[in-house]
Amino acid sequence: MSDVRTTCAYCGVGCGIIATPDGSGGAVIVGDAKHPANFGRLCTKGTTLGHTLSLEDRLLNPMIGGVQATWNEATDLVAKKFKETIEEHGPDSVAFYVSGQLLTEDYYVANKLMKGFIGSANIDTNSRLCMASSVAGHKRAFGTDTVPGTYADLDEADLIVLVGSNLAWCHPVLHQRIIAAQEQRGLKIVNIDPRRTATSDMADMHLGIAPGGDVALFNGLLKYLGDAGKIDAEYIAKHVNGFADAMAAVTPYSLGHVSSLTGLTPQELEEFYCTYAKTERVVTIYSQGVNQASDGTDKVNAIINCHLATGRIGGAGQGPFSVTGQPNAMGGREVGGLANMLAAHLDIENPDHRDMVQDFWNSPTLPTQAGLKAVDMFKACASGKIKALWVMCTNPAVSMPRADDVAAAIEVVDFVVVSDIVEETDTTVLADVLLPAAGWGEKDGTVTNSERRISRQRAFLPLPEQARPDWKIICDVAKKMGWGADFSYQGPHEIFKEWASQTYLSVLAGKDLDLTALSEISVDRYEGLEPVQWPVRPDGGDTRFFENGGFFTSDAKARMLAVHAQANSAICDLKYPYILNTGRVRDHWHTLTRTAKSAVLSQHISEPFLQINAADAADIGVETADLVQVNSPYGTAVLRAQVSDRQQVGQVFAPLHWTGQFSAKGRIDVVVPDLVDPVSGQPELKRTAVGISKFHARWFGFGICLNRPSIDSYYWASSRVKNGWRIEIADSNAPESFEGYVRETLNCPQGQAVSYQDPASGQQRLVIVDRGVVIGAFFAGPSPVYAARGFVSDALGQKDYKNLLAGASGADAPDIGPVICNCFNVGVNQITNAVLSGQARDLGDIGRLLQAGTNCGSCRPEISNLIANYRPKIAAE
Structure with a gap:
């Protein structure tokens, strides 16, 4: 098969990719130099996408109660159970929980089925956890969920302010673009983040703000801009309401007051405020650190207020810019995948909008109010209100706050369906029916990136065994529920064409989302569709928003809002004295179902960790490589300590990725409360009060093996290496039979064992060789094990095992380190x-x-x- 132009499966940058199938089920991946999102650049995750395409661990057949079934049996049962539940308990007794990794066509039919035909708004998405506060902030300020920024603005700006965004790790291709502008033309970068990240290292100024201090910081900026005479009175008079109230609200925000709320010095504030004030071309990029907060919507509006007050919005190199976390978080927002929205950016509370959507679909019903947002949806599962649940392409038993309670809530539901590509996740093990979905590289459709650019994802691999695209699975169930004529699509082209036609309703309602130029798109044009930024109007026209006003409110004016800083204290106490921040690492993605397949990606960070300041570590009595227990009223996690001056005193950080398949105690969201923003419903994932203590293990182990290990220890973490697996273990006591334990854990019943023991130190080491080849090795002792992990892992499957028992390569081949x-x-x-x-x-x-x-x-x-x-x-x- 020839080269196929497609789009990356990871973050919201939406990078173009050229995939060349290798004939063995994999593909060679390079960046697409013609794609305007990345111009050929790729990050390490995108570069290694070809490593993640194996069918190992894939869900390849429908399963009912753990037993393989036919598609006909599975979809019959799903349709029957949902239909019976609706008939007995009403449409609000069922729910869909979907994902920003679905394609737009999948999202569209799921939303159409739930809202237009089942008649409930109980469809929400994991994008609720990442972008809901941006949606709410945009709607309050602009009248609709419009992202005014474009990537081209990054090339034009003279100052970029990054707020709550570790762009270097989470959106690396955009970060590289910004760094190029910094090197070539002196672009200034300000990074606002409680911790010092890889992004901070490349910034001209890092502001180590106190967690939750963003509203105060930007309220102080708005006051400073007013005092400095930097308000654009003409723009405000023509295009903005609410200016007086917003300015009155920031009157108390002197430098001293802001300093007390943010932890920043008056000198730091003065330098930042002065730089912002004197720079016309400013882009403020914000992400999860802003959105994932109980006041996330207010944070968004505090940022937008500063741009509206100065008229720095919509022009080249000017504006607030929300960067999305998932490849199709934007597409899901467009088609109404959130519980409080209709398709085409229409409002579920507006009866005229409801009538338009119902007429367009010719549907029997439409809900009259918003459905259950993510956190409330799983509470409704726990209470028994939701009696049938369909989870698509996501893993809420790991990613939701109070994750243990969410898993328990799913178990309460009478009937649970999960569509996924992976057979065993923390969520699939709770399902009554599993439906095998097509994965990246196997399905066709579109995604929309952070700058409103629609790109094609194209299949370059055949569908494996019984896997089907999500849109097809949803439509098959809809047909069996009695709505066959309305879900009789023959392919994603027909769905996209209908969706583009529906955006005419947005135009009629005076909204922003317009794809009407694509409403008659042919199959050939759809197949060859080039990346295109909306609006895509029949008469062409500018794709920029708001430089000359034109907001989507009743009077076409934006709204500045009076927002107030939360009290940034009293969340900690003697029992829970530390503030936990959660987020991503450079080389992993969400709950590891894709990236953990790559040994290359796992070698950078292979184990869940807690980053902690040295002073706090000393107080607790831990050092780097010790294990720490993180507690809250909701759960407990055990993580590897990483002592670092990048954390402020009193604050800790843990990555969100680890699951029950790759660690025993690494699911950090089990400790996070379900506190949400009252406007957006987005959970607070960046500021949890926790207690931390040393985990007093008496026995530690590190091992490698060819086959997936079978581990029975209190603490363990596993990851891929080049020829197999690597494991880390800790427990309260050493096993009675060391060799027996090692062989069972490493799945190495055969082979010759070569061992070393030092009774004085308690060190034990074992290498297992079969026909001259290393098939396993294990190192153990009463303290964290020293061994050159890379050297040991590289010996797996090799015949040369010189120095392997020593755990180090020797002077002739120095350890390269992590x-x-x-x-x-x-x-x-x-x-x-x-x-x-x-x-x-x-x-x-x-x-x-x-x-x-x-x-x-x-x-x-x-x-x-x-x-x-x-x-x-x-x-x-």
Whole structure:
């Protein structure tokens, strides 16, 4: 098969990809130089997409009660159960929980089925956890969910303010674009984040704000802009309401008051405010650190207020810019995938909008009020109100706050369906029926990225065994529920065409979303559709918004809102004295179902961790590599301690990715409360009061094996390596039979064991060799195990196991250390040695010496940080 142009499966940047199938079920992946989202750039996750296409662990056949079934049996049962439940208990007794990783066509038919034919608004999405506050803030300010920014603005701006966004790790291709502008034309970057991240290292100014301080910070900025005479009175008079009330609300926000609420010094505030005030072309990029808060919507509006007051919106290089976390979070918003929206940006509370949508679909009913948002949906599951639940393409038993309670709530539901590509997740194990969905590379449709650009995802692999596209699964069930004529699509082209036609309702309602130029799109044009930014009007026209007003309110004026900072205290107490922040790491994605398949991605960070300041670690009595227990009233997690000056005192950070399939105690959302923003319904995931204590294990282990391990220990974490698996273990006591335990855990009943024991230190080591090849190794002791993990892992499947029992490669092959550059397998020790030796003083030198940082660029921020940390030692010599 020839090259196929498609779109990346990960974040909301929406990078274009060229996939070339390799004939063995995989593909070679390169960036698409013609795609305007990335111009050929890819991050490390996108580059390794070809590593994630194996059918190992895939759900390939329908399952009923754990037993393989036919599609006819499965869809019959789903349709029957949902229909009976609706007839007995009403339409609000059922719910769909969907995902920003669905394609727009999938999302459209799911929304159509639930709202237009079942007659309930109980369809919500995991995008509620990432972008709902942006949606609500946009609607309050602009009248509709319009993202005014475009990626081209990043090339035009003179100042970019990054708020609650570790762009270097979460949206690396955009970060590289910004860094290029910084290097080429002196763009200034301000990074606002409670912790110092890879993004902070590349910024001109890092503001280590107190968690929850964003409203106060931007209220203070608005006051400063007013005092400095930087208000655009003409723009406000023509295009803005609410200015006087907003300005009155910020009167108390002097530098001193803002300092007390944000933890920033008056000098830091003055420098930031002055830089913003004197720079006309400002883009404020914000992401989960803003949205995932109990006052997330107010944070969004506080940011937007500053842009409206100065008229810095809609022009080149100007405006607030929400960057989405998932590949199709925007597409889901467009088709009404949230419980409080209708398709085409129409409002569910508006009877005229409801009438238009119902007429368009010719549907029997339409809900008259918003449905259950994510947190409330699972509470309704727990209470028995929801009696039939369909989860599509997401893993709420890991990703939702109070995740243990969510898992328990799903178990309460009478009938649970899960459509997924993976057979065993924390959520699929709770299902009555499993439906095998097509994965990335196997399905066709569209996605919309953060700048409103629609791109095609195209299939380049055949559907494996019984897997089907999500749209087809949904339509098959709809037909069996009695609505066959309304869900008789022959392919995604027909769905997209109907969806584009429906956006005419948005035009009629005076809204922003217009795809009407694509409403008669042919099959051939759909197949060849180039990336296109909406609005896509028949007469063409500008795709920018708001430079000259034209807001989507009744009087076409934007609204500035008077917002007030929450009291930023009293969330901690003696029992829970630390503030937990959660987020992503560079090389993993959501709940690991895709990225954990790649040994390359797992070598950067392979174990769940808690990043903690050295002073707090000393108080608790832990050091790097110790295990710590994180507690809240809702649950407990056990993580590997990572002591770092990147965390402020009193604050800790843990990644969200680890699941019950890859760790015993790594599901961090079990400790997070279900506190939500009252406007958006988005949970607070960035500010949880927790207690932390050392986990006093008496026995630690590290091992490698060819086959997936079978682990029975209190703490464990597993990850892929080149030829198999790596595991970390800790428990209260050592096993009675060391060799027996190792063979059972590593799934190595055969082979010859070579062992070493030191009774004095308690160290035990075992290497298992079969026909001269290493098939397993295990290192254990009463404290965290020292071994060169990379060297040991590389020995798996090899015949040369010299020095393996020692756990280190020896002087002839120095340990490269933890891998920083995945593309060229370059470790931290190689980089620091190059810097310390005087051979490398900048990124260019490292690239020439080691190749690190010269391909996808995802590692460049970390390399720069290493250079900065070690370069002074060169000068001292």
